Amino acid sequence: MWAHVWGFLYSNYFRFWLKWILRLLTGKCELQRLLGGAEAGARRTLSVEHSLESSKNKVLRNAVHVEEAEVEKCVRDVMKEKKIEQKDTGFKTNLHISLLQISGYKKLYLNVENLRKVPYDSENEEHEEQLIELWNLLMPHENLKARISKQWCDIGFQGDDPKTDFRGMGLLGLVNLVYFSKHYTNEARQILSRSNHPKLGYSYAIVGINLTEMAYSLLKNGALKAHLYNMVSGLPQMEHFHQFYCYLVYEFDKFWFEEEPESIMHFNQYREKFHEKIKGLLLDYSVEREAVEIS
Template sequence: MLMYFRGFLYNKYFRFWLKWLLRLLTRKCELQRVLEGSKAGARRTLSIEHSLESSKNKILRNAVHVEEAEVEKCVRDIMKEKKIEQKDTGFKTNLRICLLQISGYKKLYLNVEDLRKIPYDSDNEEHEDLLIELWNLLMPHGNLKARITKQWCDIGFQGDDPKTDFRGMGLLGLMNLVYFSKHYTDEARQILSHSNHPKLGYSYAIVGINLTEMAYSLLKNGALKSHLYNTVFGLPQMEHFHQFYCYLVYEFDKFWFEEEPESIMHFNHYREKFHEKIKGLLLDCNVILTLRDTKKP
């Protein structure tokens, strides 16, 4: 209780007087100091986001909720409110990038959530085409004998019909699997081969869907902000979410074989251990977790 009270006093009084003193000394507002004092990326955008959310000014507080189309007007309104000259192009450009990243993150989450809520529909031709594409990418020399067949177990589904395995993550789980197999085909086939290890094997597709849930939860709780703010200086797109997923699949496979689990029955324990490892990496304001960067020589 005492710690909470001290934190409250700091936020309410100390921060106010510190900002007032710094403005008096530098003749610049907090937003100006942040934008001039740090390079583009997560550290800057997270600081701007915190400053706007903590402001007593309604215009500044609402800035973290603007949509892409409103960003330009929002920048002008903030500059007017803080009495910053409109000809200050550096401030204008940098604040615009921060607001695009902030609004883009929220929009990306909504887009990911929309895909997650779409159930796999075997009567939907597009859904079926994606599923067949996944098979063809992973098993180029193995023809499916039927749509419902035990062959699906060869790429790590649980039963004769993969549609039942997508219930948790919906179409998002399938799209992630296809994206990785399409853009990193050699790696996907190699990991599929690893998953068939006689002692350390695991269900490739099921684990892939499980990692979709991990990527989704990290996006939802804001843990992916540092990674995405460092990755794209503008609006994060679905492509960037897929790329992060690819990183998880690649790194989990390495992690699994390094840990040498006693059996697949211990999967949940090692999944959580891997999850904690990723969350730890994401605490670094300079973090970038993509397969492209991981594989650079």
């Protein structure tokens, strides 16, 4: 209860007076202090985003909802509203970058969500081609004898027809599996081989789809903001989401074998532990640039 009371008092009273005092002492508004006092990356953009969202000024509040095409005009409007000279190129450039990152994150989420909503359709030639490509990338020396086949279990699907396993994540699950296998082919084959371990094995494709859900949920709840704001000085793209997924696959495999679970029946327990580990990494801005990539 006291946390809610403090949050209300801070948002409605203390924050206003604190900003007013700091402006008197520094001669700069909050945005000027944030954009001039922190290096580019997550800390700066997250602080700018919070400042804009918390503002009582409609122009500033609306700034976090602008689309890419409106960013330049929005920067001018904010500078005019806060009476910041247009010749202050440092402020203008830094605010432009932060707004691009903020709008880009929202757009990326919509693109990922739209792909997730596309159900796998075995009548769709493109979908089928991607599925066959996945097989060929992972099993180059073994021909798939039929489209409906027990062979799919060899790469970690549950049954004769993989389309049933894509229900939760739609086409996004397949696209991620293909992306990892295509861009990190050797690693994908090695991890598939490890997933067939007699004691510590797991279903490669099913776990891959599960990790797509993890990446998606981290994007949706905003946990990926710090990583993407640190990695991309501008608009985050679908490519960056796929890369993060690849990192999850690579790290989960290491994590699973380090933990040595008693059996696959304990998967959910270890998945949650891995999820918490990743969230902790994402919150530690100091390791963002180095940690979240395939080593």
